[in-house]
Amino acid sequence: QKEVEQDPGPLSVPEGAIVSLNCTYSNSAFQYFMWYRQYSRKGPELLMYTYSSGNKEDGRFTAQVDKSSKYISLFIRDSQPSDSATYLCAMSEQGAQKLVFGQGTRLTINP
Amino acid sequence: GAVVSQHPSRVICKSGTSVKIECRSLDFQATTMFWYRQFPKQSLMLMATSNEGSKATYEQGVEKDKFLINHASLTLSTLTVTSAHPEDSSFYICSARGVSAADTEAFFGQGTRLTVV
Numbered sequence: 001q002k003e004v005e006q007d008p009g010p011l012s013v014p015e016g017a018i019v020s021l022n023c024t025y026s027n028s029a030f031q032y033f034m035w036y037r038q039y040s041r042k043g044p045e046l047l048m049y050t051y052s053s054g055n056k057e058d059g060r061f062t063a064q065v066d067k068s069s070k071y072i073s074l075f076i077r078d079s080q081p082s083d084s085a086t087y088l089c090a091m092s093e094q095g096a097q098k099l100v101f102g103q104g105t106r107l108t109i110n111p
Numbered sequence: 112g113a114v115v116s117q118h119p120s121r122v123i124c125k126s127g128t129s130v131k132i133e134c135r136s137l138d139f140q141a142t143t144m145f146w147y148r149q150f151p152k153q154s155l156m157l158m159a160t161s162n163e164g165s166k167a168t169y170e171q172g173v174e175k176d177k178f179l180i181n182h183a184s185l186t187l188s189t190l191t192v193t194s195a196h197p198e199d200s201s202f203y204i205c206s207a208r209g210v211s212a213a214d215t216e217a218f219f220g221q222g223t224r225l226t227v228v
Binding site: 008034036041042043044045046049088090097098099101102103104106 | 115117143145152153154155157160202204206208216217218219220221222224
């Protein structure tokens, strides 16, 4: 079993829809959670960074962390074709240098 | 967010030659940088952790003599692919976290697409 599980997709939704992306994990020591967006042939871009449980909102993006269920989510409201990319979740333990990544979900927003 | 600059973005080299990739943190100091390799449609594979002023820590299965890492300053790490072969063709990405390395956001460079012919 992988430490972090993420459905690779592909996921295709119409423009304007609400997108829900999820990751589950097995390591209860993870405390820091990140979501990255990666366009083809580019480096990942940090979208959201959260510590422990709770919600965080930034514009059209909302990140949720449920540590009791070992489950994190990224919601995208009013999705745009420019949101089409691969979304990677990543997490780390307190005091740890390394990040553990999910496999990434390929998302396409259709105009 | 912080900026990590990676250069070159694309490089083509002949088999048997060496290629150097640079990773710079432009507006923050990074005691630790990370080097990843990414195959098409796959996630990031950590190759090594680069520590300023000391030897890099390589992940299991990564040849340290083939992938030389030098972290000369708090803002610069380099990855040199020595005696490159076609199977080394891949997308290489660097990442840096803040001075403490732990418990901070990680920012990525733009990536380098290496093609060995």
